[in-house]
Amino acid sequence: MIRKISIGLFCVFFLVTLTACKLGVSHEPAPETVKNASTGFSNKALTIAVFEGAYGKSYWEEVVKRFEADYPGVRVNIIANPKIMDVIKPMNIAGNPPDFLYAPFTESTNMVRSMIGSRSFLDLTGLFDSPALGQDVPLKGIMMDGILDYARPYGDGKVYMAPNYVTTEGLWYNKALFKEKGWSPPRTWDEFWALGEAASSEGIALFTYPGVYPGYIGSMLWSSIASESGVAGIEAIMNYEKGSFGTPEVKRVLELFEKMADTGALMPGTVALNHTQAQSEFLKNKALFIPNGSWLEGEMKDISRAEGFEFGFLLTPTFEPDDPQFARISFEAMFIPEKAKNKELAMEFIKYQYRDDIIRLNAEKSTGVIAVRSGAELAKDSLPASVYDSATVFERGVQPFLFEWRVTPPTPFSINDEVFNPINTVMKGDMSVDQWIDHVEKTFARLRDLLDKVK
Template structure:
């Protein structure tokens, strides 16, 4: 196997911020175990081995070459080295593997010149992939995903259709969640109940204030971390239809009563002094440090928080994940997720072999290899159980909730031509303005409606 691998650095998977969106089905109680679900979901994929040397017949792809380009971040390169070598052996092919933390810079010249790699493993929000999406330069994978769709988290392929026209332009790989974290020991010590509604959350804020603590801290330098609360709460308030309306810049969507009720929750936290003073100036690590030092009851972050705070948290600190409270009692609770992706360029020299490699990655034995070597969770049914022994307890508990009580959500913003507006910045910088008392909820709503009017005119045709 020919391999180009440059300067691998351990980057946090959570640093890959994802655009977010709406809802999947939760697993009904009493169904098969997570491992059984994964095994059943991959049965169809196992049949692809009929093209390999193991079947006793010559591979239909024997002697061909596949160019693979993979991002080398938090998950390292061991998995890619191993799975590519295995693919070479089983299919009697040659794999030319390029993996680097600077993957975008490395592959950009070949992409621009019309000679891209055959297969790319790079998150869809990265500049080079975003450009390929806007230029319609990715292959439609609809004809191949049927062979492993049952393996994936229910509904996640809905969010792999950036043009929302039924074409699947990428498939999900590793995933994680955003949300609200708490100290289990604190809740046991104070005999506090976890809040399930906004009213219960605000009532807890008063108890926290009496203990000299803030209710909530967030990184104002990176206010987008609040997507873990805001998008999940909006999904609870209006389901997939509401998140889709938001993602499509629908006129009047921010003026809906159910949306205002969610935004008002932030206003009430501000008015009651429940947000830690100085939050707007904190980075993510600073906000998380304030949290583990007991300055705030809750902190918004991603499922990597325990690993990231390993050196800062007091000994014995036990992280818990709080399902985002809802505006009204009884509403379905959601968790906002992000995921990385696999792509095949439309100009790939060997698209059929690339499709075979894509199916190969979702095969049961290779999913198990992935779990062992990356210690990260793939966006598959039972993924949390598959990787349980390799991940932190809090991360496992968090992702396990997505197999049971919580429904994942993700806002899939409709593509637009280039404008002066960055919608995620507009949305979440407004929280800082709210906290600084430079804006109220009505101003927040007005800003979003004005931005949406511009973006509706710029929707990519």
């Protein structure tokens, strides 16, 4: 999954994303192109399974209606669930998986990563080499520059996943509260701690996170490490290199969490809260900051909050004012199971997702940005200001990076759990940072041994 992509490429990757439509890039297919294509499918029954998470399911319901209208005779069955991998597990075991799957890599069962590890998804290279709908360019030609490098998990140059939602991760705060109190968003960790003291006098905690799902901490942890050790340090960790999680730079970052525990900066009860609960408390001004991705505002749109609450996006602070700032980006993906019964129509359904009008529909229903060159601009009219702001930080010299663990054969444990679950223990004062490092380094050693056996 790992590619040695330079910082410069990452910057181009996002600048192209944000400016392409201004240069006149258009992907609108002629309606008759889609209509005429619809007659060539021998199997017109399609089953899709979609994760019902932060982006909801209303988009999928609407896009299915449009797809059926554009492809007469086609009927699409939707299976949507917050625990979609649990729902389709019996289907997979029976050798009758859905034809199309949308699920994030971070879903709780770890089944997506396991299916990647066991090579259970269809090779989509030919799909991305074929023309985009209604255009004379290949589908890969309209994708964000560099994104497909992360869709080739086996190092063989072949694409096995179709990127869709792309997000920016960092810290989130209430702009209205900061204006009311005269506070400025912190650029450095010293300013972060000083703000915590000011907030404490107002009865507000400095920080919270979903303790039940501590992996959300990754929204700030990896960018902090990148700022200290550069992309090279991040790549070493992603590849499980010996000692990579115990360098002085990494340890300095990990000690931030120990300091939160020691200074009482963490919102009481945090470790027992799931993501919705922690986010709800944040919306009530119980804590100044919460780590999350740019899906947060859309996910919490119907949840009660403090009067006048205004979402703000904050890059992870740095130790020194002139240290480079990084922001982790991530993408979710669409897949076709290798044993799917209707691969042909499933591939057409994936292509359909990248039409300009469908990308706009997606943004309208989900407030999500799709991983095409003009994705942010196509979605702009439907995006909350905080989402658009988070997508445009890269125009100001911030350096984006993707964090994806190196693919291994299936394991009885989750690497994310092994890295992030100890945070709660650290926050309770029951584990030191050195013990945390030792635990992760032992896990890395297990993964290196596993990879050595399959060489």
